[in-house]
Amino acid sequence: MSQKILIADDEPNILISLEFLMKREGYEVLLARDGQEALDVMARERPDLVLLDVMMPVKTGFDVCHEVRASESLRHVPILMLTAKGRETDVAKGLALGADAYMTKPFSTRELVQKVQELLGGPRAESGA
Numbered sequence: 001m002s003q004k005i006l007i008a009d010d011e012p013n014i015l016i017s018l019e020f021l022m023k024r025e026g027y028e029v030l031l032a033r034d035g036q037e038a039l040d041v042m043a044r045e046r047p048d049l050v051l052l053d054v055m056m057p058v059k060t061g062f063d064v065c066h067e068v069r070a071s072e073s074l075r076h077v078p079i080l081m082l083t084a085k086g087r088e089t090d091v092a093k094g095l096a097l098g099a100d101a102y103m104t105k106p107f108s109t110r111e112l113v114q115k116v117q118e119l120l121g122g123p124r125a126e127s128g129a
């Protein structure tokens with residue numbers, strides 16, 4: 001069974017390109033367009049990893065990260081924050097709230113795929129229960 005990745009971003013072009021990239025890598029992809037939708041999808045679908053934008057409507061990526069880490073059932077889900085907010089204070093805040101990794105936009109798709117594989121425990125072929 002393929003691993004599920006939730007992509008949470010309010011920018012349609014980024015959602016489309018990341019969805020294409022992750023599907024091409026063999027992952028099942030879930031989408032959310034704001035922070036609250038991301039939390040709802042996580043509670044329902046239990047993704048294996050979340051690609052989380054910081055600046056989103058309703059709830060920010062920081063809010064989502066904080067709530068996920070406070071949740072008994074979701075706190076184990078790796079979170080990779082993707083954002084245009086690249087100041088050191090933003091990175092430090094994301095990591096302090098429990099993000100597993102932080103990448104700033106624009107990012108290399110190759111580096112993103114490598115980071116996703118790393119957070120999921122290696123290349124897809126090695127994933128198994």
